[in-house]
Amino acid sequence: MKKKYFSGVILTLFIAITACRQSSVNNQATNTERVVWTPQQATSWYSKQPWLIGANFIPSTAINQLEMWQADSFDTLTIDKELGYAEKIGMNTMRVFLHDLAFEQDSTGFYNRVDVFLSLADRHHIKPLLVIFDSCWDPFPKTGKQRQPKPFVHNSGWVQSPGQNALKDSTQYPRLENYVKRIVAKFSQDKRVLGWDVWNEPDNMTGASYEKVELPNKVDLVIPLLRKTFQWARSSNPSQPLTSGIWAGDWSDTSRLKPIEKLQIHESDVVSFHNYDHPEDFEKRIVQLEKYGKPLLCTEYMARPNGSTFQGFLPIAAKYHVAMYNWGFVNGKTQTIFPWDSWTKTYTAEPPLWFHDIFQKDGSPYKKEETAFITQITSQVNKK
Template identity: 60%
Template sequence: MKHTKLYLLALVVCLFTQGCFRKEAENKAVKPRAVWTKEEAKAWYGKQGFLIGPNFSPSTAINQMEMWQAETFDTATINRELGWAESIGMNTARVYLHDLLYQQDSAGFLQRIDTFLDIAERHNIRPMLVIFDSVWDPHPKLGKQRDPRPHVHNSGWVQSPGSAVLQDSTQYPRLERYVKGVIGKFAKDERVLAWDIWNEPYNLNEGSAYGKQELPNKLDYVLPLLKKSFVWARSANPSQPVTAAVWKGNWSSHDSLTAIQKVMIEQSDVITFHNYDGPQELEKRITWLQRYGKPLICTEYMARPNGSTFQSSLPIARKYNVGMINWGFVNGKTQTIYPWDSWDKQYTSEPKVWFHDIFRQDGTPYSQEEVELIKSMTAVQATASR
């Protein structure tokens, strides 16, 4: 009996000890890596050259769903259009993903991302992949996507997560699997430039039909999920930087930032931002963000009627060594040649001055002058690297 009791005691101790060791190992495995220091961020950025490219969606896709779902994953168009990006010296592209695609078919979605990265690599383009997005339709659905509304800017783009998921914390484990699953799969993949955690998380879509469909307290739901998303991303220990771009607002001091903006800045390995205004505003915002001592990338710009053009923006970017990713590439189903006010104002034909985009679907540029400027900027980089 005594030996039996000793044996049972030893067994309990052993199991307890093993459990502790296992728990400790698990804790070590999931501990998120630290946000990069200024030195780490600068070391990474110093290897990239002058980053320039578009926010990319193939012209045959109205939104992220249509780009990525198996039935509409158009590799021929992706290959052709990324070839045009390569031809003018572009070396990156910002590309949106969606949580519902991972829920629908995680293995298939990851395989299509892998295929896309192969195509991009063929054209010397390393994409920045966007995990979540708060802009446009808050009611995303899988399956066949709607047809574009004639002459309306981004009439079919969808948010991720949608409003129903955003306000349901029981969905967090699913969203965590999505973030860790995608980033974990490509965490050491040199074909990926960076991870953009959340596009414009504090955008309430005012001025569009979708603004009236937003949750009245949307930002109260966004803030905790944004914080968690950064932690989930860094738990995958990516070799690439993790970031989220501040948009609008007063960034003149850290105290002037909102709670969401502070999370975006403090949790970003490199600092990213958006600017659709003229050159003076771009330069002002760059100088505001320089106080953080980290590399800067403008991940959205170029709205011609606003004075945000390649001619006005790229020389400033070169001056301050800021990466530049413009909105839009090939005029297609997103219809972003039309301005934001097309939601309220009726357009019946192509505007004389395109709002966004660079190429027509036959590959001819909207403006040869713009294309030559982009080529000249990337040619300077190519010459300097030789």
């Protein structure tokens, strides 16, 4: 009896000591919450990566982020097949949009589906850059069955995150904080995740599509929430970099940056940006951003009618070692083969020149010369 008693005491003490040690480790981790990476830290991380090239990815069967991630419409067969298209042409990363309402609706299921997606991507040697929030297109997202696309209209069902109702209601900010902290914490040490794009085009006022229903003070609301979002994400101590891409304005001098752009660059571990203009402007933008001394990620480009093409941009990106993510991948429910002006101009058939996207649903390329070029340049650069 005494022997059992003392064994129990010893076991209890062992558990208590282990718990104390673990508590100490946890407290230490909390107290050593990481700060923004220095240029040296960012460069060290980037030097371990291949030349990163990919697309903004959503399966062709989803009209928006909610249809991609909700349980009833999470389409692993299409995701796996279409990531295979990317692997075949040498792509090794994808930029993928999450959504706070998908998390709010079913956090455990959402975690599991993100995990499944990461496993599928890993099978194809692809590391996703995960996007947490997005200010583009429809300000009124709703869970449940998503609407059908409007015929011939670019991104007719894409939704913002957080939506307008959450953005203007500070009582919902704790919910958003919980989403950011928990999703980053869940995958903070996951080697399958390349990084976190904290907020896509945070000051986008949606142009002709939804401008009439946007909040006039949207940017004033976004700026403090963007700052908090960086803080929330960083508090989960991610091993991966954080970023938020600047996309419009004059970047020639820091004094010319808008307040939100200064915030984005200051809080980003690596600097990201968008460019849909001619190759000459793309190169000029790269040179302007090199002054920050951090790796550069072009997280949106490629609009054929604008002069933004793979053949025009990728050689420049390879020269400066800039990571590249074109918009659009497989022609599907997002309908981004149609241009932005499809919101104001009537189209009744496929445009003479696709705006975005690379593949048809069956995997055949829109332009064989483009996919051949992507395959060739990715192979050449990553063999060096």
